[in-house]
Amino acid sequence: MSTASYKIDFDELKRTVSMEQVIAYLGLPRLKQRSPKQWKGACPFCNGVDCFVVTSDGGRDKTGAFNCFKCPAGGDQIELASLVRGNPRKDPNGAYAAAKELYEKLCAAGEALTRSNASPQPRRERRSGFDAEAYAKSLDPGHEALTGLGVDAETLRAWSAGYANSGVNRGRLALPVATKDGTIVGYMGRTVKDDTPLLTFPNGLDPQEHIFGVDKVGSGQLFLVRDPLDVLKAFEAGCGNTVCFLTEDIKSIQLECLAALMDERQCESLSFF
Template identity: 35%
Template sequence: MPYIDFTDLKGSVGIESVLGMLDIRLRKTGDQLRGRCPIHNGGNDREFVVTPAKGLYYCFGGCGGGDSIKLVAMVQGCELKDAAAFIAERSGFASGPDSSGQKRNGTTLPVTVDGSPQPQPERRTLKPLDYLQYTDAVAALGISEETCKHFGAGYAPKGIMRGRLAIPIHDRDGTLIAYCGRTVKGESPTLIFP
């Protein structure tokens, strides 16, 4: 199996295209898509949500969430590398040592027919959750208010992290790329990575 750069793949093939590959039909609700969960074949037509702008999905019925590659893996019951290969094959995506490309910062860039680098999409940045709070439930976890402020963490009273301690995750450059949610009341799963 040729090498597939997951980041390049997700940047090139949107989650809406992946929904089409899996024949998943959802209805548009604002800037999200909603419907029954294709992973556990749920009965609630609002339990599964896809946010195309973020390239993420989440199932409120207990399946959790993730990106388009994880969605394929969960729906088809396969490993992430096989899910990535499924997306790449159906979209015509090529990446890695077996494809022609130029390197920038150690990653292979897709090229046009004449060999010049294809324009790359702007890197999306995540906005900090400005509504996070320091609560007694967070304090009960042994985390001080100062620590929460320092890391930008806190209790999320709304949104996809609702009812959890939202912990920001940054890349090596310090760019906010995700939030991890940790339960404050012992729910399962303990951690979520939507």
């Protein structure tokens, strides 16, 4: 749908798409529901603990609102989607892009939500999921903050990775978390300095359920490293069969997943570095 052919009615969108739908769509399911109309948990923007509150009947028009008590994040469904997608606070362009995304992804029929400047638009099927392509476009693989990591910008581009200037991974190297078939389900943030933690994850993404580099594995010897950055360096050196776990402590279920991967991809041996 062309952005030039219609304008989105923000107020009607917020009345139609509930805050609960937006939370689920953005991958924030781990907020704990404290009441039928309120959720509370860790802030996806400052990583503060138990300081992020979402209500389905908050805001000026009682259509939904969110607020963090430790950082400036706050607003409605559209602002939440905009911030999660890495846009600055109160950014008009980000808000429009977020509203368009929510409209196209979560509305089964859009005629009531638009003021058309052209012919009526077709009905849209209800869809959900993380828009990895849009997020990757917001990242900067050539940012000066990444020069000390020892990975070329071209390698980062090949992995759809880069420096995050805003959003959940702001100030970190944003790296894709993918399934075995290459589907990116979210982005984690790796520090570009010597601070801790090494890796951070958005709400709804459990690091124990994923192995970094799993989608690049083929037959032959498999290499297991400790840092996702080492996976990128190995890839740059021509070794695509390199993976790493995303947790400091490795659980038995993670080892079982790795063994299943080796069996599926016919990896004959494993070397640990």
